Every structure is written in C-alpha cells, then in structure tokens.
Amino acid sequence: MIIDLRSDTVTLPTPEMKEAMFNAKVGDDVFEDDESVNSLESLGASLFGKEAAIYCPSGTMTNQIGIKIHANAPGELICDELSHVYKYEGGGIGFNSGLATKLIKGSAGQITAAQIEAAINPDDIHFPETQIVSIENTCNKGGGTIYDLEELKKIRTLCTNKELKLHLDGARIFNAIVEADYSTKDIGAQFDTISICLSKGLGAPVGSLLLGTKTAIKKARRIRKLFGGGMRQAGFIAAAGTYALENNIERLREDHQRAKTLGESLSSLSYVKKVFPVYTNIVVFEVVDTIDMNVIIEKLNAKNILTVAFGPQQIRLVTHLDFTDDMLTEAIKILKSLN
Ligand SMILES: *Cc1c(COP(=O)(O)O)cnc(C)c1O
Secondary structure, three states: OOEEOOOOOOOOOOHHHHHHHHOOOOOOHHHOOOHHHHHHHHHHHHHOOOOEEEEEOOHHHHHHHHHHHHOOOOEEEEEEOOOHHHHOOOOHHHHHHOEEEEEEOOEOOEOOHHHHHHHOOOOOOOOOOEEEEEEEOOEOOOOOEOOOHHHHHHHHHHHHHOOOEEEEEEOOHHHHHHHOOOOHHHHHOOOOEEEEEOOOOOOOOOOEEEEEOHHHHHHHHHHHHHOOOOOOOOHHHHHHHHHHHHHOOOOHHHHHHHHHHHHHHHOOOOOEEEEOOOOOOEEEEEEOOOOOHHHHHHHHHHOOEEOEEEEOOEEEEEOOOOOOHHHHHHHHHHHHHOO
C-alpha cells in the first residue's frame, strides 16, 4: 500500500466520478456549446452568488487570468509573502500582467486590512499604482490557515474605498468553508474574482473555475484563449468537476479530522521538533536539528509514505479523498517506527 501524502492533488477519480465523466454530454467549449462545461460554470457561479464562471485547466491559470483582467500595467499587486500567486506561479504576475508585486509579511499567510492599507502606494509618479489585492484562503504555505469573515469584510471595504480589485485564490476555499462559520455566498460577496480548484480536496482529475461578473468573465474568456486554455470537448473532465461540487464538499471534514490525528501523533515523536497547528487538511512538522529532514523523507519513502519537503527542516503531509482510515493507522504506525 502506497500512502501518498504529498498533496491533495494526487487523488484518482472514483468509479462514480468516472461514470459521470463517461456519460457527459459534450460539445466544443471554445464555441461555448459544451453542455457539461456550461453547467459546471453555472453551478460554480451560483454556489458563490457570482454572475458567471469560466472553466480552466489549472488553478494557476484561473489565478493568472483573474489578476490579468484587473491589471492595467504598469501597476502593483499586494499579497502576503507566502502567496501561491507570488511564490509558485513562475513569476506570472510580472510576466503575464506586467505588474510589480508588493509583499506583506502576514501571519501564517494571512494579511489584515490595516496591513494592506499601509502598503497602498500614495498618488506619486515614482510609485507603481496599487491596483489589486490578492488573498489566499486557506493558505497553503501558511499550513492551511483559515481567514476570519470579519477581516475579509474589512479588506473588501478598504478595496472598495480605494478602488482596488480584490482577488481570492480559493484553491482550497471549501476546506475553509466547512470549518468556518461562513458560507460560499459570504465569500462570493467579498471578492471581485474567485479562483477555486476542483482537483485538490474535491477530487476531480483536472480543472479550476474563475468566478466573477459577466463582464469580467467575458474578458477572462479572451485571455484563456490567449493563454492556450481554450479546450474543446472539455465536458468529459468538467463532468468530474460537477460531480465533485455535488458530492465531495462536506466530506472534507474527514480529511481535517485525519490531519488532526496525524498532527497529534507526530507531536510525541523524538525526531519531531515541532508540529504546526493543524487548521484543515495540511500538517506541517519540523524535524529536530540533529537529523537531516531528507533522511526522514527518504525513510518514509522507503516504507511507502510519500511526503514533500516544505521548508528548512519542514515536512508537509496533506490528507485527501484517497487517504483512508486504514492508511491513517498504517501511517501513524510507520511514523512511530522511525522514532
Ligand atoms: C494548487 C494551488 C493553486 C493552483 O495550482 P494548479 O496546480 O495550477 O492547479 C493555486 N493556489 C494554491 C494555494 C494552490 O494550492
């Protein structure tokens, strides 16, 4: 048995999901006549109370399109220093949108309205004009942290007052929503554009949605084509996305429970210096200074537990749809055996 805890992207479609894919009604989505893509887009938009949505091959693409439709280079985007849009999208903010990025040192990937306000450039010809704020919820590099709705509302108000666009990298927004006291509609109301991933915790094989106004999504359609993301009979994969939205949201709580159990088990092990708080489905732990983290990763690997290095002496474990209770028991046994 291989226990793959590298990411929640490693899940394979279940027989039921495959059935939905196999039976999908398809057409040519570049002509906007793929029924399955259209219904996925309507479902995503209506869940969050947005006017429209566009289906894209990846979350990187939905983030980059979301940013590009708000950008008017030269200018600047504000985000936390741990943001995926900044760290893991190949420099796309500069390359695709021609914007500078101003990084804020937040708290585990989360920034406040006050920090954003202080980072907005004054109206001075020396400075790039501040145009966009990007928020990540949950924050991957922050260890799966969840934003407070009150803070998001403050950020919304600030952005409205300062005429800034507000984008959400919601790759794992459903992980936040099942834990927090807010709904998809509450989230929809705070942002100009929202990127959601169907291929993370929700378990679809491919795809992300960008949500926004009709005007924003019309612009996004042009940029998706420019980026090479206009797909044809995409309904086969979109049907998996619809299946995921209809069936796999509530069960994310199970992933969170298993992540908590993993975190608790790790905290008593002699080679573990520290386990970071477990908020959702991401467990990050630090290996003691006397042992090279790579030795632990290799030892786990040899016992069929796959993990990734996450920082200096830090290892990340991510729970997901294909990580069962039996695997949890086995994983804990193996983690303990390295003690
Ligand atoms: C995975 C992820 C994305 C998008 O990644 P793709 O692999 O391009 O789909 C964006 N933001 C965050 C926080 C992510 O974890």
